Amino acid sequence: MTGSRIVALGHYQPSRVVTNDELAELVDTNDAWIRDRVGIVTRRIADTETVSDMAAAAAEKALANAGLTADDIDLVVVATCTAIDRSPNVACRVAARLGIVAPGAYDINTACSGFSYALGTVDHAVRAGAARNAIVIGAEKLSDVTNWTDRSTCIIFGDGAGAAVVSATGDNEPSGIGPVVWGSAPERGDAVRIEGWRPYIEQEGQSVFRWATTALAPLALQACERAGVDPGDIAAFVPHQANARIIDGIAKRLGMPNAIVAKDIVESGNTSAASVPLALSKLVERREIPSGAPVLLFGFGGGLTYAGQVIRCP
Incomplete structure (x- = not known):
């Protein structure tokens, strides 16, 4: 059995920035209250971008930072709880967008813990010899499921994606991902x-x-x-x-x-x-x-x- 390590990262956020003052125009709140209660000053909100769009953008950046190509990837895993479509899953759509041929591809949904769950399963797959190079992504479009009239929740959530390229370690190289x-x-x-x-x-x-x-x-x-x-x-x-x-x-x-x-x-x-x-x-x-x-x-x-x-x- 070999180990695995994260070799590169990438992220993507929509361009639209929503401030606390803008939310105060929608619900009974204010900038000082939001900062004090949850510590948030701004959040990014997607317009036309989908979960798959943001996931693919983050994955593409991580792949470029790793110095690898789509041909090197044999596993794609996406953690999300906001994908609207049930099939095809987000992982398959990301693979198609990036031109990754015949990878293992699955989504995982444990909500906010999803990335660490996904990273754990990918580490296990690499250790077992089922994958050599993988992309692990966390991507969400929470604005799709946010009630913009509910001040207790609309102040909290934002959209975006982050991705990691995970590769097998060499024979004499220590693992870079610890037990989950x-x-x-x-x-x-x-x-x-x-x-x-x-x-x-x-x-x-x-x-x-x-x-x-x-x-x-x-x-x-x-x-x-x-x-x-x-x-x-x-x-x-x-x-x-x-x-x-x-x-x-x-x-x-x-x-x-x-x-x-x-x-x-x-x-x-x-x-x-x-x-x-x-x-x-x-x-x-x-x-x-x-x-x-x-x-x-x-x-x-x-x-x-x-x-x-x-x-x-x-």
């Missing part, structure tokens, strides 16, 4: 919902906040333990960008004094499965994390589900 820690609390699944044929996203914000800030830090530390990395050596912590207060609460409990904490929530809002790869790609693009440094990824949300792993920065 994943699980769920299905008895609390109603806390975040996108239900029905023409759904709106709904959530029990206080319930999710309490769960996230009390239950998740020990699970994130398990990912460090399984990877054999001391929390004090983590160079960056990239959690799901749910809410700035949740991010701060988890980070405080982790005891990672040297870690950069991703806060893409400020400019991008909550982009569900896209949030972890989107935030990670930006940190790497800005060269804020040294190549090879250990980074803790941790997603959590609808289901309620969670997943995380330690990766080595490409």
